[in-house]
Amino acid sequence: xxxxxxxLMAVVAxxxxxxxxxxxxxxxAKPPVDVDQIVTTICAACHGADGNKMLTPExxxxxxxxxxxxxxxxxxxxxxxxxxxxxxxxxxxxxDDEIEALSAYFAAQESELFTLx
Ligand code: HEC
Numbered sequence: 001x002x003x004x005x006x007x008l009m010a011v012v013a014x015x016x017x018x019x020x021x022x023x024x025x026x027x028x029a030k031p032p033v034d035v036d037q038i039v040t041t042i043c044a045a046c047h048g049a050d051g052n053k054m055l056t057p058e059x060x061x062x063x064x065x066x067x068x069x070x071x072x073x074x075x076x077x078x079x080x081x082x083x084x085x086x087x088x089x090x091x092x093x094x095x096d097d098e099i100e101a102l103s104a105y106f107a108a109q110e111s112e113l114f115t116l117x
Contacts, residue, residue, distance in 0.1 A: 064111020070103035
């Protein structure tokens with residue numbers, strides 16, 4: 001009986017440690033994305049914090065653009081299939097999670113985009 005109890009306790013302890021480790025590994029593998037920090041320290045310099053500033057005439061407005069379009073653009077800059085000297089450097093430093101979060105952030109901004117008549 002005594003043996004059964006201690007075996008049981010060992011099993012319970014293993015499960016507890018195992019799930020704590022799994023939780024820790026998940027947190028380490030997926031650090032939370034700090035969108036505000038990335039936007040203010042990187043993107044805002046050229047696109048503005050709301051994505052509507054244009055540093056140069058070649059800098060597109062991205063505020064209010066569709067999230068899937070923004071994500072596709074960032075993935076293409078990262079892979080090199082869309083080539084731009086500024087955006088290549090920026091996109092190569094971004095993870096999939098950061099691309100998703102940044103795309104959602106800029107898509108949620110007020111749009112200044114319009115259709116030509
Ligand atoms: C050094 C200036 C600079 C910085 C910093 C910068 N961009 Fe850009 N971005 C540009 C320019 C210039 C273009 C247009 C490139 C082209 O012609 O393909 C562009 C294009 C884009 C596009 C494609 C838009 C479209 O309409 O096709 C997206 C999306 C984008 N940037 C997102 C971001 C995000 C997100 C960040 C921050 C992580 C960022 N950019 C940082 C200059 C910059």
